[in-house]
Amino acid sequence: MxxxxxxxxxxxxxxxxxxxxxxxxxxxxxxxxxxxxxxxxxxxxxxxxxxxxxxxxxxxxxxxxxxxxxxxxxxxxxxxxxxxxxxxxxxxxxxxxxxxxxxxxxxxxxxxxxxxxxxxxxxxxxxxxxxxxxxxxxxWPETRTTVESPSPRPEGGRILFAWSAAGGYVPVAQHLRAIQEGARAGYYPFDLQGDVLERATCGSLDDVLKAAKAPGGKPISVLHLLCHGGTAGQTCGLMLNSETDGEPTVIDAGHLRQLLAPYAGMVRLVVIAACNGGNIGTLGNHLGSVAQALHQIGIAAVIASRFPLSISGSIRFSEIFYRELFSGPSSVETAFLAARRQLARDTGLLDWASMQLYARDADGNDNRPIVLRPYRGLLAFQPEHSRFFFGRDAEITKILNGLGGLLKAGAPRFLVIAGASGTGKSSLVLAGVMPRMLQAPRATWVFAQMRPGAEPLVALESALATRTDWARPLLLVVDQFEEVFTQTESTEKRSTFARRLWALAGDADSRVTVLVTLRVDFIGRCGELPLDGKGLSLDKVAYDEAHRVFVAQMAEAQLEEAIFKPAQLVGITLEAGLTRRMLKDVQDEPGALPLLQDTLDMLWQQRRGWTLTQAAYDAVGGVSGALSLRADARIDELDEAGRTIARRLFLRLVSVYSDTATDIRRRARLTEVRLRPRDSQDEARFDQILGRLVDERLLVRTGDGKATTVEVAHEALIRNWQRLRGWVSEDRERLVARQALESKVEEWRKHGALLNERQLSLLEEALRDSSDELGDDARKLIGESHATIRGKRRRQQFAMAAITFAVVGIAALGVWGIVHAAERDFISHLARDGSYQEKHPSGFHRPGVGGQSGVDGYTAAGRRGICADNQNKSKEGIGGE
Incomplete structure (x- = not known):
């Protein structure tokens, strides 16, 4: 207020x-x-x-x-x-x-x-x-609100709906629906299993509150009690179930005070939906009303009815109060006023005058039992954060006018939102344009969102499958379109995806309007994506003013809105001079928006009460140093083994290029980045570290099961966190090799293509110290490649052995032929000479040879001479001189 x-x-x-x-x-x-x-x-x-x-x-x-x-x-x-x-x-x-x-x-x-x-x-x-x-x-005079515990409280705080029908019928379903719908309107969690206490007794209520307050418990910030009022002597109390037989028992103000006093630092609001919860009873009695008793023990805000409360009034009050409290979001005071106004209009009863609010003047006029986190840090704003999105009204109007112009002209309903990294393109579309379109008067739009990733066509079909009512126009947001160049390996899939989007946008019957966010440094590459058979490519569309809106860095006045208004919405104030100081620090910083958001989120976490302070700004290192200090602190908290896991995890989520300025984040399946565990403890440790980094908004985890993906929260981490930049620089060669292997894995998945021996050798050399980082598919590819290469070698060796044997055999025959020919020539010479026959007549005429000629006789003898029993004779015959 x-x-x-x-x-x-x-x-x-x-x-x-x-x-x-x-x-x-x-x-x-x-x-x-x-x-x-x-x-x-x-x-x-x-x-x-x-x-x-x-x-x-x-x-x-x-x-x-x-x-x-x-x-x-x-x-x-x-x-x-x-x-x-x-x-x-x-x-x-x-x-x-x-x-x-x-x-x-x-x-x-x-x-x-x-x-x-x-x-x-x-x-x-x-x-x-x-x-x-x-x-x-x-x-009540001279009382103080119990200091919240812990202080400051973290984001959240549960709503406990406790009810008892011991005193008769109570509208349980209607009150439950009022709380549920209010929480849903504010995108606030409410668990039907854990946040509802049926047939409440003092003991069961104490058990739930005690568990919530215990270390590791989930704190309860709001207690909504639905029951009947009753009288206990001179005072009024609440009718709950008894501990023994469940019969009704009246719990007086003193007993409730004793029950809830230990939890006053946790429970910041009690809503008593019962008759006479604010009735002080007989004048002069020392106990007073239930509401007074709870107020006196230090609960920050108590709401109750001093008169009997009608069923319709209790329902209507709860509907309006919780919707305003969560969806505004609003203070207790603002939500109470809104509900009271509605009661005065709706019921015609005195419920509007009956409802009382107990709170303290010293606490101000802005009680906030539920803690909402107004800044997104490195994370993009999503549709549910639209109420915290400020500073882009002009751009939202320009985009809406652009879409209106395309619709009016009958042109393809395709609009590119282009800007540098860090200008907030995704947040502008998701938390600015999209909610504005859906909330417009007589709006019939439905919404679907996607990112291309490695399989853009699959992602597109999944997004389109969420459309259940084809009679209503669909706003399809394709966020981070540049992923078709950084994560989609297949050029065919890129082109098919772009053509499909263009066709949907141009088909009047599809009723699909396409909004694409794109980093401006990728517009040139859009020339690689043909959209039709007439020479139109996506870069021509992206440069066409009718189909494109450029998003510049935020001006000072816009940044001031982004700083101040989200804080104001949740009851936070900024210390004098802090806003001006932050604006000065970011004025010359390119892509400063994510750094500013991250710094603001850190200041919120270190707030003093409900104030962001200059001292905290100094402590976190200002806009320029906050991100590095925070990320370093989270890593330094880990032991050496944990730091190794964190380093490898971050490096698995960065895509590197020869130009270090173009290093970008990559989204990967959790199964790909999970280190190969030696045992269950290793796996649990990895999950623990991943969870801490996600909780700190340094990493983002989406999906579930095998479809779970992980990515760096923002590329500002890659650009501005010095430790991560150092890791990337040291491991660049290995990261390039890993990316090459991942590309080969993708080819293997699709086409069964294996690594050749040279590729395998280079990759194993580059990745020799990080084998535990390889995913199951990479291991399978390497194993199959090794097996194929070994099989090929064996086949080659067998073939070589066969060739060698054949060559040796052929060579032996050749040598024998040469020797045989030489001998024939020698004998022929001697025969012509005649002297040898005169000296050695037996050399030509051996027994059994008969009338063979000299040559034929020697030849026959020579053949016999190969046998061992004739070798000596042959030698003698040859060497008789």
Whole structure:
């Protein structure tokens, strides 16, 4: 609630001032204290008639005359210069449309029985609670809100819906739906299994709260109690189930105070949806109402009804209150006012005047029981974060006008949103343009989102499959289109994907409008993607002003909105001078938006109460150093083995190029980046480190099961985190080899192509120290390649052996032929000479040879001479001289 006029009605009884419960009938004098320290006496006549009017207010269909009479009594009681002054301030604020908070604080307990919402104003005759911008708040004096624990509280906080029908029927389903729908409207988690306590008893309620507060538990920030009210002597209490037989039992304010006191630092809001939860009981009793008791133990905000609460009123209040609280998001005060206004319009009952808010003036006017994280850090804004997205109104309008122009002209409904890395293109489309289109009056759009990845056609079909109503136009957002160049290996798939998108955008019957986000440095490569058979390529479309919107870096005024407005929305303030200092630090920093968002997120985590401080900004290193300091701190927290795992994990998620300026993040399946575990402890350690890096928003994990993917949160990490840049530089050769192997793995998956011996040798050499980083598919490819190469070698060796044997055989025959020919020539020579025959006649005529000629006889003898028994004779015959 901004620019609020705060008024305080602070009372003390003159008689028996030290005893807050010393009520008596008759005229009582009170002191009303002014904000400046002045005092003024006022008087109220407590009579049986007035008490009878209070009883009448509790009855259904109360006489309007009674309502106005009570309002007039309160007005007459306040006749004083102090109230006249405050009423004038109230009137001025209301005329300006400014919110007003009136706090009632009294050291005399009986004044809490007055329905201050019915106070009749002199100027208009209206009741104070009728004014739509005026909140009446109650506070018990000299109490303090319990310090939140832990402080500051982390993001989130559960809503516990506890109910009991011990006292009769209660609208469980309707209240549950009100909480669910409110949480859903604010994209807030609500677990039907863990956040609903059925047939509540004091013991079961204590058990749930104790588990939530315990180390590792999930804290509960809001307790919504639905039950019947009951009386316990002079006081009112709540009817819950008994511990033993489940029968109804009235739990008085003192018992509930004792039950909830240990959890006041965790539970920041209690909503009592029961009759008389704010009823103080018989005047003069020392216990007071349930709401007062819970307020006094330090719970920051308590909502209850002082009168019987109608079923319809309880439902309507819950619907409006939780929707406003979560979807706004809004403070308790703003949500309470919205619900009260709706009750006054809807029910025609006194529920609007019955509902009370107990909270403290010292805590301000912006109670936030649920902690919402207003900055995204390195993560892109998604549609559910649109309420925190500021600073791009002009660009949103330009894109919407561009789409409108294409529709009006009947041109293909294809618009490229191009800009440098770090300009926030994805966030602009997803959290800016898309919600604006879906929320427009009479809008019928449906929405689908995708990223191309390694298989863009598969991703496209998956996105289109989410469309269930083909009669409604589809807005298809293709985020990070540059992935078709960095992750899609197949040029055919790239081209087919681009042609398919263009065809969808140009087909009137498809009713598909395509919004593409693209890094501007990839526009040139879009020339590789033909869109039709007429020579049109995607780069021509991307340079066509009708089909393209350039997104520049944010101007100073836009950055100021992005800093201040998300904080304001969740009740955060920035210390004086901090916004100006951050703007100065980013003015010359290219791609500063993700760095600024990351710094703001760190400041939020280190906030002091609800304030972002200059001291925290110094501690995190400012915009230029915050990212590196944070990332380094997370890595340094790990032991040596953990740091090794983290380093390898980050390096698996970076695609490197010869030009270091073009190094980019890559999205990979978790099964690809998981290190090969030696045992279950290794696997658990990897999961633990991955989880911590995801929780710190340094990595992003999406999907589930085998489809789970992991990626670096933003390329700003690659550009600005010095440790990661050093890792990449040291391992660049190995990373290039790994990328080559991944490319080969993809070819192997698709076509069965194996590595040749040279490729295998080079890859194994480059990756020899990181074999545990190889995925199962890479190992299979290398194994099959080795087996194929070994088989080929064996076949080659067998073939060589066969060839060698054949060659040796042929060579032997050749030698024998040569020797045989030489011998024939020699014998022929001797035969012609005749001298040898005269000396050795047996050389030509051997027994059994008969009339063979000399040559034939020697030849026959020579053949026999190969046998061992004839060798010596042959030698003698040859060497007889």
């Amino acid at each position: 901004d620019d609020i006029t705060s008024l305080l009605l602070d009372f003390i009884r003159v008689e028996n001032a030290e005893d807050r419960y010393a009520f008596r009938l008759g005229a009582q004098e009170y002191v009303i204290r002014s904000a400046g320290g002045g005092v003024e006496n006022v008087e109220l006549k407590w009579s049986h008639a007035l008490l009878a009017d209070f009883v009448a207010l509790h009855q259904p269909g109360c006489d309007p005359a009674v309502i106005h009479r009570v309002g007039g009594t309160i007005r007459d009681f306040l006749k004083s210069d102090e109230w006249a002054r405050q009423e004038a301030l109230l009137g001025e604020a209301v005329s300006r449309g400014q919110p007003v908070v009136v706090t009632v604080r009294s050291a005399a307990a009986e004044l809490y029985a007055l329905p201050w919402e019915l106070l009749t104003l002199d100027a208009s005759g209206q009741h104070l609670g009728e004014l739509p911008s005026v909140l009446v708040r109650y506070e």
